Amino acid sequence: MDIENQLISIEEEIKNICENYTDDNIGGWITGHGSVPCDILFIGEAPGKTEVEEKTPFVGMAGKNFEHYLNLINIKRENIRVTNTCYFRPIKIKESANGRSSISNRTPKTSEISLFKDILYKEINLVDPKIIITLGNIPLKTLTDCKSIGECHGKIIFSKKVNRYVFPMYHPSSLTYNRSEDFKQKYIEDWYKLKEALETI
Template identity: 70%
Template sequence: MNTLNNIEKRIKNISEQYPNDMIGGFITGDGPIPCDIMFVGEAPGKTEVELGKPFVGKAGANFEKYLNSIGLRRDNVRITNTCYFRPIKRKISKSGRETISNRPPKVSEINLFKDILNDEINLVNPKIIVTLGNIPLKRLTDFKSIGECHGNLIFNKEINRNIFPMYHPSSLIYNKSEEFLNIYRNDWEKLSETLLSL
């Protein structure tokens, strides 16, 4: 039976039994069920795992700012990930100091959670799924790059859902150009208009 409890147990089992040690904890989705609007990110980072919630780090602050700008709050939306555990890479410096950083999830890691994400989508039953970044975009559409389709409504016949691709909020940390900021802001305005039409 597809329940939230069942989904969370499956995420825990996969994460704890993952044979590759290059992961740093896991989280589950956050927000109401059912819910009209569902955001799907890539994978949790360090802060997300520490606090047990998606989008609570630097990228999360950007996300929340723009979410609020179109009249929504975190508790109005469901937020989840394509990969539920934190993929990490370890690096040893010449002095022997170890650093741990995030890495994108591998296709095999995304596929581990494919059925779970589908089940979470069915449980949430959203009118629209907003993908944040290339990884959820490739998982839920046939597009290969966010640049091809951001800010446009796409219908996924396989899962019978509206998909609205957007840039990942962390992109604002790396790309501070005025041009990109305008594109990003414009996509949120388009999302706001799209929500009114659904």
């Protein structure tokens, strides 16, 4: 089967899981985006509202941060592939006292990540990257034995789970939640470390 048909097959598998999922609330789904094959694969956690609307990973507020730092180390978006560990948008719905409901993102459950693990591995094998950059704890724990992002961000690791080099980074949205100068500096340093790693692989 050629690459195009394999990508269609992956999309059909994702669609089938999402359309038949009834364990909790979800708000749409997306697939990976970018070149296949590709040397650089970024893997996030799960899509948000804007990503689902535009059918592309990392296009919301976190996406703007992401693009900014890609530009910082001279990586063009068209030269990478971006995907997620969980392909649907996990949501929680809150009913207010006046009867209005609000929808927000939630972290995907372990069981939801497991639903897509085989598909994610298929996508990784199809993309055949020289390096995988995990964004946040969820893809990191899915692909490596690291316990937390805090202890292994900014270091290149060889993952036996996927037989590939993995470079863990904080999720771009973390800059929205942690506004300290120390954290921002650490985050920028990780991008420059990634640039160095890309020159050695």
